[in-house]
Amino acid sequence: MPDLTFFRDPAVDRVLGVVMELAEEVYALRARVGALEGGAGDAGTATARDAFVARVLVPLTYEAESPAPEFEAP
Amino acid sequence: MSALAAARASDAHPFAGLEVTVPSETRARIDFTLGLRQHWANTVFAALRAQYEARLAETGARPRTGEEAGPIVEGLPLYSTFAWLERNEQKMKWRAVTVACEAERARLEAALNAPVPSPIGSLELDPALRLPDYYRNTEFHIQPGGVWSADLNAFVYELGAKVIFLGKNDDYLFHRLFTEQGVPAGDYRDILDLGCGFGKSTRPFVDRFPGARVVGIDLSAPVLKLAHRQAEKLGKRIAFHQRAAEDTRFPDASFDLVTATMVIHELPMPVLRRTLTEAYRLLRPGGRLAILDYHRTGDPLRDFLMLGHARRNNEPYMAHILRIDPAALTREVGFTDVALLPFDERGGGPREDGSWPARADWHFPWSLLRGRK
Numbered sequence: 001m002p003d004l005t006f007f008r009d010p011a012v013d014r015v016l017g018v019v020m021e022l023a024e025e026v027y028a029l030r031a032r033v034g035a036l037e038g039g040a041g042d043a044g045t046a047t048a049r050d051a052f053v054a055r056v057l058v059p060l061t062y063e064a065e066s067p068a069p070e071f072e073a074p
Numbered sequence: 075m076s077a078l079a080a081a082r083a084s085d086a087h088p089f090a091g092l093e094v095t096v097p098s099e100t101r102a103r104i105d106f107t108l109g110l111r112q113h114w115a116n117t118v119f120a121a122l123r124a125q126y127e128a129r130l131a132e133t134g135a136r137p138r139t140g141e142e143a144g145p146i147v148e149g150l151p152l153y154s155t156f157a158w159l160e161r162n163e164q165k166m167k168w169r170a171v172t173v174a175c176e177a178e179r180a181r182l183e184a185a186l187n188a189p190v191p192s193p194i195g196s197l198e199l200d201p202a203l204r205l206p207d208y209y210r211n212t213e214f215h216i217q218p219g220g221v222w223s224a225d226l227n228a229f230v231y232e233l234g235a236k237v238i239f240l241g242k243n244d245d246y247l248f249h250r251l252f253t254e255q256g257v258p259a260g261d262y263r264d265i266l267d268l269g270c271g272f273g274k275s276t277r278p279f280v281d282r283f284p285g286a287r288v289v290g291i292d293l294s295a296p297v298l299k300l301a302h303r304q305a306e307k308l309g310k311r312i313a314f315h316q317r318a319a320e321d322t323r324f325p326d327a328s329f330d331l332v333t334a335t336m337v338i339h340e341l342p343m344p345v346l347r348r349t350l351t352e353a354y355r356l357l358r359p360g361g362r363l364a365i366l367d368y369h370r371t372g373d374p375l376r377d378f379l380m381l382g383h384a385r386r387n388n389e390p391y392m393a394h395i396l397r398i399d400p401a402a403l404t405r406e407v408g409f410t411d412v413a414l415l416p417f418d419e420r421g422g423g424p425r426e427d428g429s430w431p432a433r434a435d436w437h438f439p440w441s442l443l444r445g446r447k
Contacts, residue, residue, distance in 0.1 A: 004161060004386065006154040016158055024106045024166065031102035046109075053109035054117065060155050061121040 023056045092236070093185060093300075094229050096174050103170040104233075107163055114159040118152065119436035125150045126375050140370065140377025140396075147378050156379075161386040164216050171233040172218065175226050183225045186299045195312040197302035199295050203316055208342050208391070209293055216388045221271070222294035232272050232300060246274045248419045252335060253278035255423030256442045257364045262286045262330040266356060268319040268349065269293075269337030273301030273312065275366075279333075280310040289329075291317040320348035327358045335366045338400070339392040346395070350407045357447040363409060366417060369441035370396050371430045380439060400443050409445030417442045 005013040030052075096104065129146055130136070137143035147153055175182060190197075205222065213220050221231045252275070262283050267276040270290030279288045290312055292298050298314045305312045317323060319334065319341075332353040338346055353363055370377045377396065384392035401414040416425045417440040424442045425431070 006157040006161075008154075012154075013158060016155075017162060020110070020162065020166065024103055024170075027106040027109075028099050028102040031105075032099060035098060049105055049109040050112060053106070053113045057110075057113050057117070061117055061152065 023053075027052060092229075092233060093182060093303075094175050094178055094233055096233070097177070100170060100174040100177075103173070104167070107167040107170055110159065110163045110166070114156070114163060115436040116434075118156050118159060120434055122147075122150060122152045122156050123375060123434075125152055137374040140374050140379075140381050143374035143378040144381075147375060157382065157386060160383065161216070164387060167234060168217055168230070172230050174233060175229045179226055182229050186225050186228065186296070186303065190303060190306045193302070193306050195302065195305055195310065196314065197298060198313075198315045199298065200316045201295075203293070203318070205293055206318070206345070208345070212390055213388050214340055220294075221297050225296045225299070228272060228294070228296035228300040231297065235272075235274070246278070249275045249335060250278045250281075251419065251421065251423055252364075252366045252417070252442075253282050256366060256417065256444070257282070257331065257333065258362055258444070260330065260362060262362075264329040265289065265331045265333070266291070266322070266324070266329045268322075268332065268334040268353070269340075270298075270301060270314065272297045273305050273310075273314070275333070275335035276301070276312055277305060277308065277310045279331075280305075280312060286330075287313070289313045289315065289324075291315045291319065291322060293318060320345050320352050322352055322356065324356055326355055327361075329356045330358055330361045331364065332356055332361070333364045333366075338365055338367050339395045340389060342391045343394050343398070347403065347407065350404055350409075354408045354447055359447055361447045363404070363443075363445040363447075365400075365443040367400070367441060367443065368392070368395060368439050369400065369414060369416075369443075371416070371439045373430070376436075376439065379436070404443060404445050409447060412443070412445040415442045415444075416440070 007013050007016075027049075126143075126147060129150060133146075135146055137146060209220075209222070215234070217227065217231060217234065219227050221227050263286055265279050265283060265286050265288045267279065267288070267290045270276045270292050271294075273290055276288060276290040279286065288311070290298075290301060291314070292301070293316065295316055298316055301312070302314050305314075319337065334349075334353075338349065341349060350363075357363070368380065370380070380396060381393050384390065384396075399414075401412045404412045415428060416430045417423065418425060418431045419438075419440045420431070422431065430439065431437075
């Protein structure tokens with residue numbers, strides 16, 4: 001049974017799923033590498049976690065810092 | 075120091091006290107989903123709010139209810155993203171916590187079914203109890219298999235319940251707050267907690283009313299086994315029974331306080347009515363009813379998102395509780411002194427002036443419904 005979709009094109013739902021899975025994988029790997037390099041073996045602080053998530057997700061909500069200018073039609 | 079203050083002062087590991095051990099890699103995955111949820115509740119919700127306000131300013135629209143706000147919110151660029159994140163973060167969470175529990179399946183299942191030595195409380199299961207269709211047919215909260223279909227699901231649910239509250243309900247502060255501030259003071263002899271799950275809402279009653287007999291009922295055998303085990307480990311005397319809230323089979327007038335925490339929004343309307351009627355039957359004259367659940371806030375954006383949350387989080391009967399007046403229904407079945415108040419779950423408790431906490435982030439609209447027989 002297909003799950004709920006939320007975007008006009010359901011392919012976006014699927015691609016976002018892929019992106020989030022990869023982001024989770026990167027986060028888990030960072031924690032693993034941190035442990036191997038002699039860190040506490042912990043997933044890190046809430047601040048570091050939130051900064052990571054914010055960096056990954058910022059394109060979903062941000063206002064462009066250098067927006068493209070309006071071009072007049074030639 | 076009150077139990078609440080003591081719990082606040084504690085600096086426990088977020089997963090302390092749980093049966094399942096969470097290996098560091100799984101911890102990282104759970105942590106990521108928690109981060110995702112924080113970002114969704116704060117940044118994405120705030121951006122959605124900004125788009126909503128801008129759209130109202132542009133169009134001059136003035137929706138008064140969640141239903142009226144619906145077409146506006148659905149047309150906002152961020153709405154699909156907000157909705158997607160809500161459902162899929164939840165699914166990612168269940169995957170992560172399931173991996174942690176699956177890794178220890180044999181040990182956890184054995185622990186759950188081992189007899190508790192010299193119990194001070196009790197556990198009564200009813201293998202003949204027919205679980206209602208609405209309950210069997212819905213994977214509430216998108217938890218695969220629900221909380222009832224396998225022993226392991228009790229542990230999955232317990233761990234998931236830790237994560238869902240954004241780290242703000244460690245040591246179940248929320249439930250302690252409800253017990254200490256949501257329930258009127260009284261000399262209760264017999265307390266019944268409907269839909270007690272794994273006992274997180276039931277245990278605080280033992281602390282606040284140490285002289286009372288505390289009883290918890292639920293439909294799910296796995297969570298009741300976990301509830302019994304955890305209560306005994308913590309030295310809380312509680313009698314757990316596998317029974318339906320709408321048909322408890324306890325005698326008339328056998329309790330002074332009946333409570334339900336985070337339960338009634340999962341009940342179909344006829345079951346909700348029967349449950350309130352049953353609570354009335356069970357109470358002695360003067361007995362109290364105290365229910366912690368959701369209600370609409372009057373903020374059309376939040377109310378519309380909450381109506382959608384019902385669908386996105388597999389809670390098919392939740393929209394009903396948001397649309398009706400639960401206080402009126404409670405009066406209809408016989409209760410007096412009925413009040414429905416916003417409940418500040420982050421420390422403030424019931425808000426007697428009826429106002430909702432002013433917050434910029436997304437949060438569940440918790441409310442306290444209370445009455446007297």
